[in-house]
Amino acid sequence: MISVPIVIDFEASGFGKGSYPIEVGFSRRQGEGWCSLIRPESDWQHWDVHAAVVHRISREMLLARGRSPSLVTEQLNLQLAGQTVYTDGWTHDYIWMARLYDAADRVPSFRLADLREIISPEQEGLWHATKNQVQEELDISRHRASNDARVLQMTWLRTYDATRCLN
Structure with a gap:
């Protein structure tokens, strides 16, 4: 039995110094999503219009x-x-997660890992085309963290299944 990865995504005020998380969402093993907007702290002022x-x-x-x-x-x-x-x-999300947890004076009870750790070279070869197909099928109109996490999770699952069939 395959263990479907839990995938998380952060939306942020922008990139670079001063950016902060504005939304976090994840997709659980069965595809159930969770998402929350994050109210900025008073010293979180960076805002990138792009x-x-x-x-x-x-x-x-x-x-x-x-x-x-x-x-x-x-x-x-x-x-x-x-x-x-x-x-x-991972690089950006780790920083945004750390900023979020620092503001709350907490530590995560989970481990954040790079999705590349569990993508085989065979999966990587199918990744972009499969991701585009998943996005088209889901027809998601809103760019939100939980939606992005679900797309990534489904892409991982489909590329995993496809590469198992090749072997």
Whole structure:
């Protein structure tokens, strides 16, 4: 029996120094998703208009509907405790996760790992075409963290299945 990876994704205020997480979402082993907007801390001021065009989340929306870093990290720790959780953007996501947990004065109860750790060379060869197919099939209109996590998880699963059939 194959163990489907749990995949997490962060949306952020932009890239580089001063950027911070604005949304986090994940897809569990059976494909159930969870997502939360994150209310910015008072010293989180960086805002990249180019990133906002992609994620289409306004700072005003975050202030009105975002949850505190404390509440978000509490939920993440409860739901992901003891698990290894994979991301396709480990370098950025690790920094944003650390910023989120620092703001809440907590530590993650799960391990964040690079999705590349569990992608074989054969899967890698099928990755981009499969991901495009998954995105087209799901027809997701909103670029959100849990949607992105689900696309990555389904891409991993399909490429894994396809490469098993080749062997």
